[in-house]
Amino acid sequence: MNDLDLKKLNVADRLIREIGAEFGLDFMEQEFDVIPARKMLEILAYRLPVNYSHWSFGRDYEIERTKYQHGFGVPYEVVFNSDPARAYLMETNPLPVQVLVMAHVYAHNDFMKNNKHFQITRRDMITSASEASQRFRRYEEDYGREAVEKLIDAGMAIEWNIDPEELIRPETEAETRDRLYGWSGKLPAEGSFDDMLPKKKSVSLEEKRKLRRKTPPEPTMDILKYVIENSPLLSFEWQKDVLSTIRGQALYFLPYRRTKIMNEGWATFWHEKIMNRLFAEGFLSADEHGYYNLYNSRVKAHSPRTINPYLLGSALFNNIEMRWNTGRFGPLYESCSDAEEKENWDLHLGKGREKIMEVRRTHMDWFFIDEFLTREVVDELELYVYQEADRGSHIELKVKETDWKKIKQLMVQSLMNWGIPRILVMDGNYRNSSQLYLKHEFEGMPLDDEYCKKTLQHIYSLWGRPVYLETFNPETSRCVVYSVDQDGAPRVLRDE
Amino acid sequence: MGVLKPDYDSISRGATDAARHREKIKEAIKRNLPEIISDEAIITRSGDQMVRVPVRGIKSYRFIHRYRDGIQGGFGSGESEEGKVIGKRPKPGNGRPGKPGEEPGVDYLETEIELAELVEMMLDDIGLPNLQRKEIVEAVVTRGWKQDSIEKHGILPRLEKKRTIKEAIKRMEVLVQNLMLRSAREEDECRAALEEADGDFDEALARLLSGSNRQPAAEHGRISGSGGLRIESSDLRFRTIKEDTEYESNAVVIAMMDVSGSMDTMKKYLARSFYFWMTSFLRVIYKRVEIRFIAHTTEARLVDEHQFLHQGESGGTSCYSAYELATNLIDTEYPTRKWNVYPFHFSDGEDWDVDRTVSSLERMLDRGVANFGYGEIQAEHSSSVLMEAYRKKIGLEADRFDNFSFFRGSRGISPVLGVIIRGKPDIYPALRVFLHSGNPGGRG
Known part of the structure; x- marks a missing residue:
């Protein structure tokens, strides 16, 4: 990539920002780094630009490299929820693909800035992981590579057994006990309804002592945190550091995991609008726009064996926008039994844009699918559930369910507790x-x-x-x- | 802000950790060798030098639902209707239940590895030092005599006439050139003078200098010919000869198996997997390895591999028939001076004429086979007599290798190994015994 290309990308950067702001998107500062393909594959495998060493990242790197070498031809995009947000462009991509990735990234940027589940995570993870990789290397020298590897193996096994609530209302164990047994002595906050809750039972001294010894004071789903703080075995600071680092990264990635369909859908919804504007304004030639269309169709391709979040998410946002523009929601619309009337239903509400902006602030995939997956979207995308059946010599995948309600129910179930x-x-x-x-x-x-x-x-x-x-x-x-x-x-x- | 092109470090962390991952795959394969080598898929594969082996222990384990997304299948989109088959995937090897992973890495259930590499791992595992097995075992075979070199001394019958005359001419020419230089006369004169002096250089020179030499006849132009050539003893050349030998590196596995009714499919499979690995292993030591199959009941026949495995026959069991046929095969096609012969015999221990079997075996051993292996596949109620008979009559002694008991002929005298196999788990220990104690690389 030469300086001229770089200049053009900087123009695109400014234009996309302006167009996005016009659409009502709300961005953090954004940085793009142009990097070679190898570095991009490493970031995908290691989850972060610089991260600690582990064989499972090496395995994933080989998988990414194999996919890349076999030319799956899907543009790569990575963006981190940092401040400023940082994204990566693969230097070998042609210009229209770079611009597509940039438009897509800006929409992610808006999503991360505004979605409530992203608000609790730290925004210095890139630096933090890079520092951790230095410390881990030192641990390898001091305590042996095997010991560090074994600890990382174990930590990663329960990396997702964490509790995101922890970040919203951090509480020490003592505080939890006090809350549970009413020992905090604090008066209920002004205007709270605490006095309407049933009165805490008074407990005997004997019982209080027993309760004091109870660990954890109440059941916790943060197995990793509990182990770090209470393991009878882990006695060294470096061990706790390794596990805390793994937990910190998992907490950082949890919002991505919980909003995969929404986040990618949102980015796809907006990159399409931005790219069309760039073409209309003459920044992209007809050829370049055609090239973009080809790639965009790959991004949104049907995938027979898994859900394509780009496709499903953008279809849902389009559907929500249409429904809130025309007023196709609520009991009046739901209870209408006249197919023709429903088909032409339009209350000229014009609230579509407002609604999707709100949804991107408040929802995560689980509720998003539960609330907005409609029959129309299921039919439009021809969603289905398939089942695997043993056919002796091979395993056969067969469509089992096309009923939209059943699909929705199963999908919601699969998204519970981040899967x-x-x-x-x-x-x-x-x-x-x-x-x-x-x-x-x-x-x-x-x-x-x-x-x-x-x-x-x-x-x-x-x-x-x-x-x-x-x-x-x-x-x-x-x-x-x-x-x-x-x-x-x-x-x-x-x-x- | 904006778009930048930073300089990134050139160290590829990905490559380093990927290497560690491959290392872990190998470790996992080694840990599971006993299972892997008894895996039917490897043995029945066709021709290919790559084999697929199941690898466990390098997945990223975590708490997951038994079925991804909680359903035994998944979600998809695109043209569909109920009942439509959207695809299929191969079943993971060895009948182990497959698991569609939660994420890409988890699908790494099977990996490809070269057969040769797998054999290497087995050898490592058995603890055969590198040097011993890297040396290809070669045998010297005499074909007759061949010319070796030309020497100055020898016996007259091996006089190499052409070379001797050549040497004489060479020497004469040198003398003539020298005479020309020293006497400043013409070539013809010098040549004639040398001839006159009977090849004596000093005399010819004296004649030329004193002018007492005979002038060459002008009409001849040049005086030369056979009469002028003198052969001296220093011109004589003799051929030497030596034995014509050849280095051969051949091994043949003579796979014998009882195919009578009592040998069921499982027993045959155990025998087959044993032969497969033994042959693969011998390929590391020998340049050329062949395998021949002898199936027997009361009579023995040479068969092809397919028949060997799939043809069952009713009838009794006379093991001597196989040994006699094998001995015949050795005599006619695989003489032990050119071939390292590895006869193996698998049976369930039944035999109708033990005495004749023992004497046939002894006759076969006398041919100088590299190692005879006897594997007795015992079921719960098999009436095995053969191993006992060999122990007593051939003098096999009980021995152990890494907790696996086996029988061996006395060291250096009879190259016989006997193992008892009761099921798949015994295949690898049995192989280890043969690789360790029954091959030229490992013996000693």
Whole structure:
């Protein structure tokens, strides 16, 4: 890429900002770095521009490189929720693709600045990860590469077992106890309804002592945090640092994970509008616009075996905008049974733009799908649920469900709790001997047996005392308890 | 703000960690060698030098639902109607349940590896030092005699006439040139003088200087010819000869198996996987490796691989028939001076004429086979007599290798190894015994 191209991209940067602002988007400062392909693949694999070393990142790097070499031909875009927001452009991309990525990135920028789930995360993660990589390298020298690797393996196994609420209302353990047992002594805040809650029972001294020893004071889904703070085994600061770094990064990425469909949908919705304006204003030639269209169709391609968030998300925002422009919502519209009347329904509300701006502020995928996935969108995209069936020599994928309500219900279920099983730490002093007791809150979806056992082994390597996990087997309608003991071999204890 | 093109460090962290990942794959394969080498998919693969092996232990484990998205399948979009097949995917090897991953990395359930690399790993695992097995085993075979070199001394029958005359001419020409220089006479005169002096240089020179030499006849122009050539003893050249030998690096596996009714598919499979790995292994040591199949009941026949595996026959069991056919094969096609012969015999231990079997075996051993392996595949209620008979009559001693017991002939005297295989898990330990104790690289 030469200086002239760079100049043109800087013009595009200014234009996109102006057009976006006209559309009502609200940006943080934005920086773009033009980087070679290898660096882009590394960022995708390592999640951050510079991050600590781990074989799983190396594995993902090889996967990304293989995909790139086989020319999947989808433009790469990475943008970080930092301040200023930082995004990367792959230097080998042709100009229309660069401009497409920039327009797309600016919409992400708006989303991250305004979506409430992004507000709680730290905005210095790029620097922080880079510093962590230095520290980890030192730990490798001081304590051995194997030891660091093993610790990272274990930490990553429970990296998503965290609690985002933690960032909204951080609370020390003592504060939690006080809240739970009404020992805080604080008066209810002015105008709160606390006095309407049932009165806390008065507890005997004996009982208070027992409660004081209870750990955690209430069940917590932040297994990683609980382990860092309470493990009988982890005694060194460097160990806690490694695990805290992993947890910090997971918390940072959690909003991305919870808003994947919305975020990509939003960016696609807007890049289409911005690109069309750039063409209308003559910044892009007809050829370049044609080139863009080709790439855009790849971005929004149907994918038979998975949900394309770019496609589904942008279709949903388009649908919401249309519905709130025409007033196709609410009981009056819902209860209308005349197909023709519904077809031509238009109350000229013109509230579409306002509505999507609001939704991008308040929602995450789970509620987004629950509230806005309509029959029209399911039909338009021909969404379906397929099922895998063993056909002896191979596994066959077959469309099982096309009913929009059923699809919606399953999709909502799959998005709950950012797609992972909800597992709580119940007791960190089980059998009064520092054993760790976990419980899976069964919500209709059984755990994977192999993954479950291996993950428990990882937790055991962090905890150093027997670890238990209680779950439910829907096939036998029985409670199942897994345990990992000194010998490291997972066992299944039934009907514990 | 805006678009910048920064200089990035050239260190590729991705490549370094990717190397560590590959290292981990190898570790995982090594850990699972006993399972991998008994994997049917590898043995029955066709020709290809790459094999797919299941790799466990390098996935990113975490708590996940049994089925991605909570359904045994997933979501998709595009033209569809209920019941339409949108695709298929291969089942993971070895009948293990497949798992569509939560993220791309998790699909790394199987990896490709070269067969040769897998064999290397086995050798590493068994602990054969590099040097011993890198040396290709070669045998010297005599074909007759061939000319080796030309020497100045020898016996008359091997006089190399052409070379001797050449040497004489060469020497004469040098003398003539010298005479011309020293006497300042013409070439013809010098040549004639040398001839007159019977090849004596000093005398010819004296004659030329004193003018007492005979003038060459002008009409001849040049005096030369056979009469002028003198052969001295220093001109004589003799051929030497040596034995014509060749380096051969051949091995043949003679795979024998009882195919009578009592050998079921599982037993045959155990035998087959053993032969497969043994052959792959021998390819590391020998340049040329062949495998021949002998199926027997009461009679033995040479068969092809397919028949060997898939043809069952009813009838009794006489193992000597196989040994006699194998001995015959050795005599006619695989003489032990050119071939390293590895006869292997798998049976369930039944035999109708043990005495004749033992004597046939001894006759085969006398041919000088590299190693005879006997594998007895025992089921719960098999009536095995053969291993016992070999122990007593051939004098096999019980031995252990890494907790796997086996029987061996006395060191250096009878190259016999016997193993008892009860199921898939025994294949690898049995192979280890053969690789460790039954091959030229590992013996000693």
